[in-house]
Amino acid sequence: MLDYMQLVLAPQMLNALSIAVPTILVALGLTITFGLLDVINMAHGELYALGAFLALSASRLGLGFWTLLPLIPLVMMPIGWFAERWLVQRVFSRPDRKTLTLLLTLGLSLVLEDVFKLLYGPNPHRPELPLRGGVELLGVFLPSYRLFLIAAGTGVIAAVWIIARHTRLGAIIRAVAWDSQMAAALGVPVERVTAGAFAFGVMLAGLAGVLLGPIYSVFPTMGQDFILTSFAVVIVGGMGSIPGTIVAGLLLTQMQSIATLYIPPAWSDPLVFALLILVLLVRPQGLFGRIGHA
Amino acid sequence: MAKAWNWGKKWGTSGNRSWGMGGTGVALLLPMLVADSAAALPEASSPPARPLKMGVVTPLSGTYAGIGQQVRWGLELAAREINAKGGISGRRIELVFEDEEANPTVAAQKAERLFQVAGVDFLTGTVNSGSTLAVAQVAERNDRLAATTVSFSDAITGDRCSPNMFRVNARASQQSAVLAEWLAKKMPQARVFALGPDYEMGRNTVASFKAAVQQRGVEPVGEIFAPLDSKDYSPYLGRIRAMRPNVFYTSVAGNDTVRLVSQLEEYGLLKSLTMIGASGTVTSQNLGAIGKAATGFVTGVGYSPELDTPENKQFVAAFREAFHAAPDLYGADSYGFLYFYKAAVARASSTDTAKLRTAMQGLSWMTPQGQKTMRAGDHQAIQDMYVVQVDDGRFKVVSRVPGEAAIGPDSCSRW
Numbered sequence: 009m010l011d012y013m014q015l016v017l018a019p020q021m022l023n024a025l026s027i028a029v030p031t032i033l034v035a036l037g038l039t040i041t042f043g044l045l046d047v048i049n050m051a052h053g054e055l056y057a058l059g060a061f062l063a064l065s066a067s068r069l070g071l072g073f074w075t076l077l078p079l080i081p082l083v084m085m086p087i088g089w090f091a092e093r094w095l096v097q098r099v100f101s102r103p104d105r106k107t108l109t110l111l112l113t114l115g116l117s118l119v120l121e122d123v124f125k126l127l128y129g130p131n132p133h134r135p136e137l138p139l140r141g142g143v144e145l146l147g148v149f150l151p152s153y154r155l156f157l158i159a160a161g162t163g164v165i166a167a168v169w170i171i172a173r174h175t176r177l178g179a180i181i182r183a184v185a186w187d188s189q190m191a192a193a194l195g196v197p198v199e200r201v202t203a204g205a206f207a208f209g210v211m212l213a214g215l216a217g218v219l220l221g222p223i224y225s226v227f228p229t230m231g232q233d234f235i236l237t238s239f240a241v242v243i244v245g246g247m248g249s250i251p252g253t254i255v256a257g258l259l260l261t262q263m264q265s266i267a268t269l270y271i272p273p274a275w276s277d278p279l280v281f282a283l284l285i286l287v288l289l290v291r292p293q294g295l296f297g298r299i300g301h302a
Numbered sequence: 303m304a305k306a307w308n309w310g311k312k313w314g315t316s317g318n319r320s321w322g323m324g325g326t327g328v329a330l331l332l333p334m335l336v337a338d339s340a341a342a343l344p345e346a347s348s349p350p351a352r353p354l355k356m357g358v359v360t361p362l363s364g365t366y367a368g369i370g371q372q373v374r375w376g377l378e379l380a381a382r383e384i385n386a387k388g389g390i391s392g393r394r395i396e397l398v399f400e401d402e403e404a405n406p407t408v409a410a411q412k413a414e415r416l417f418q419v420a421g422v423d424f425l426t427g428t429v430n431s432g433s434t435l436a437v438a439q440v441a442e443r444n445d446r447l448a449a450t451t452v453s454f455s456d457a458i459t460g461d462r463c464s465p466n467m468f469r470v471n472a473r474a475s476q477q478s479a480v481l482a483e484w485l486a487k488k489m490p491q492a493r494v495f496a497l498g499p500d501y502e503m504g505r506n507t508v509a510s511f512k513a514a515v516q517q518r519g520v521e522p523v524g525e526i527f528a529p530l531d532s533k534d535y536s537p538y539l540g541r542i543r544a545m546r547p548n549v550f551y552t553s554v555a556g557n558d559t560v561r562l563v564s565q566l567e568e569y570g571l572l573k574s575l576t577m578i579g580a581s582g583t584v585t586s587q588n589l590g591a592i593g594k595a596a597t598g599f600v601t602g603v604g605y606s607p608e609l610d611t612p613e614n615k616q617f618v619a620a621f622r623e624a625f626h627a628a629p630d631l632y633g634a635d636s637y638g639f640l641y642f643y644k645a646a647v648a649r650a651s652s653t654d655t656a657k658l659r660t661a662m663q664g665l666s667w668m669t670p671q672g673q674k675t676m677r678a679g680d681h682q683a684i685q686d687m688y689v690v691q692v693d694d695g696r697f698k699v700v701s702r703v704p705g706e707a708a709i710g711p712d713s714c715s716r717w
Binding site: 016019020023024026027121122125129130131132133134137142149151153154222223224225227228229232233264265268269272273274276277 | 363364365367368370371500526527528529531532533534536537538539540541556557560561564565568569570587588590591592593
């Protein structure tokens with residue numbers, strides 16, 4: 009039994025962790041946008057791809073990985089800000105804004121995908137792995153870069169959590185999510201807060217893109233990689249809930265990884281769908297409800 | 303919003319005054335439809351004879367977009383050359399492109415549209431084996447002929463053969479035959495693990511390879527099928543490591559190969575494995591991304607840009623000059639296909655479906671890879687096969703198996 013746990017189960021769980029961390033990073037951006045703005049950002053995958061492509065171009069200009077790791081997310085923030093201000097805000101005052109923003113972001117994702125194909129060609133590119141070799145953790149082999157992914161990703165997720173729960177900024181954001189009119193009445197610059205939150209979500213997606221480029225390679229349709237999983241994580245965890253995203257992200261990736269030991273790989277996506285349907289039937293608000301509403 | 307409203311009006315969708323959400327959706331999707339239909343409009347100039355329209359349903363987006371690009375390049379180069387010499391029986395060739403998105407349902411719809419709306423004379427370009435099988439049925443319904451220059455699945459000219467579908471490229475069994483022969487000679491005690499993408503092509507190539515090696519006394523130790531577009535193969539590495547293989551066969555393609563190989567390298571498995579695979583797994587389109595990790599990869603294939611024949615040298619030079627990239631098997635086979643079509647029309651003196659079909663059966667024609675012959679019994683091209691190894695970014699030819707030895711039996715019984 010112990011042998012099985014160490015030689016079979018533990019590596020799968022550790023692997024799942026290295027997949028969970030980037031999934032949570034991408035899903036966090038999505039859930040913040042949804043919880044705060046009620047905007048379902050269909051272009052989120054393409055923004056993740058944008059981060060990866062920007063990192064690719066930056067490295068061709070000669071920047072090393074460790075320089076562009078903080079740089080690219082910072083560049084993504086104004087992109088997110090202006091996308092929110094110029095695109096999303098335009099349709100925000102209409103009664104059918106939920107459908108409009110869905111269509112708007114869907115259109116944006118289609119445009120971005122073709123722009124990538126035109127600028128970079130349809131073929132994949134593979135950025136160099138910045139960390140080579142691996143480590144033995146309790147008898148399990150893990151590549152060093154994946155270990156870094158887990159560590160750095162956890163750090164970012166923890167930072168987001170702390171900002172959301174324990175700082176004044178986080179309180180302001182939660183207030184705007186709870187009741188934006190009251191927050192405005194109290195002097196909170198609501199439009200700037202929502203644009204800032206959207207920019208932050210876009211930054212997280214871009215960061216995930218930079219981090220995952222070396223292991224998942226970079227190509228125009230890479231935005232599709234995370235669509236199913238990130239939406240599933242957001243819905244199962246509760247749209248707008250940060251702890252929900254973290255728990256759901258861990259849960260879904262562990263479930264998929266351990267399942268591949270017993271069922272053919274083709275069934276791991278349907279498994280996620282099945283859990284999604286179950287959650288929607290039994291507890292539609294997700295495990296943790298909504299930000300500010302939980 | 304005003305702009306979207308104007309677009310909607312221009313394209314003649316009248317009646318509905320309020321545009322709102324529907325209009326936005328239509329306006330966003332319209333440019334794609336416009337681009338599609340514009341490609342199907344005939345040229346403004348009036349040539350003496352009606353041009354020959356060749357419909358091309360190929361993936362222009364998605365995982366196999368790189369393959370679609372080579373198909374496009376090969377066809378365009380051949381069309382350019384043939385048109386410069388006066389066309390086929392005095393008629394210009396016109397290529398009409400549609401995106402199959404590597405999806406059989408989409409391919410079938412686009413094929414139907416090309417036959418019925420654009421009125422194409424012939425159809426080619428499908429990459430996904432499922433798409434080719436679907437398009438064969440569409441071709442039968444429309445009483446037209448079609449050909450694939452890429453799809454590997456044996457079923458296309460085997461138990462699911464169609465009188466309206468031809469294949470000019472080498473299929474899985476031809477590839478496996480030559481690869482298994484090489485493996486059995488080089489490493490008779492090999493422990494082979496196979497990984498294929500979980501759809502028609504992947505299942506068929508792995509099964510075909512397993513049968514071929516088992517025939518020669520090598521027993522595979524395991525196999526796994528990962529979904530197409532899988533981004534992370536690490537969940538399967540535990541199982542692979544447990545089997546302790548020293549040879550790894552894979553038939554993934556495009557981006558999937560880049561990810562599989564780079565992850566095998568990440569986890570330190572690559573150095574203890576001899577990598578072998580299907581023809582399309584490592585090509586010039588993804589070789590750059592795989593990099594040094596591809597060195598030593600062996601495959602059985604019908605083409606290599608390094609083939610030392612005068613026809614190939616000329617073809618590669620023309621290809622490089624036109625597109626600033628090396629051709630791979632898809633580019634070469636697509637180029638060769640248009641010459642096959644030309645020879646068939648000349649032989650039949652007509653583009654009538656029945657006459658063309660008869661002309662194509664048993665036809666031999668010249669390609670960059672030498673002479674190919676279209677077997678009448680199953681519409682499969684017989685060609686010489688090569689064992690090719692990736693070395694220092696080039697596809698070196700290691701050995702050659704003549705066409706008749708590699709082709710395998712005719713298992714099509716529909717006619």
